[in-house]
Amino acid sequence: xxxxxxxxxxxxxxxxxxxxxxxxxxxxxxxxxxxxxxxxxxxxxxxxxxxxxxxxxxxxxxxxxx
Numbered sequence: 001x002x003x004x005x006x007x008x009x010x011x012x013x014x015x016x017x018x019x020x021x022x023x024x025x026x027x028x029x030x031x032x033x034x035x036x037x038x039x040x041x042x043x044x045x046x047x048x049x050x051x052x053x054x055x056x057x058x059x060x061x062x063x064x065x066x
Contacts, residue, residue: 001041002041002042002043003039003041003042003043003044004042004043004044005036005044005048005049005053008053008056008057008060009060011036011039011042011057011060012057012060012061012063012064013064014039014041015032015035015036015039015057015061016061016064016065018035018039019035023065024058024061024062024065025058025062027058027061029051029054029058032054032057032058033046033049033054036049036054036057037049
């Protein structure tokens with residue numbers, strides 16, 4: 001399955017699994033953007049990952065981590 005920026009919950013789950021030792025509350029958007037792009041199943045335009053999308057991913061990741 002290819003991930004797109006709109007797959008916020010799926011991206012958050014992938015990040016929670018791959019970055020298990022990371023507290024998502026303290027991740028900056030530059031790192032978050034890069035980590036999403038590095039996901040093996042991610043296939044979308046890098047420029048579409050704006051601040052609102054990154055905020056949504058971070059919030060979902062925080063929820064996933066709790």
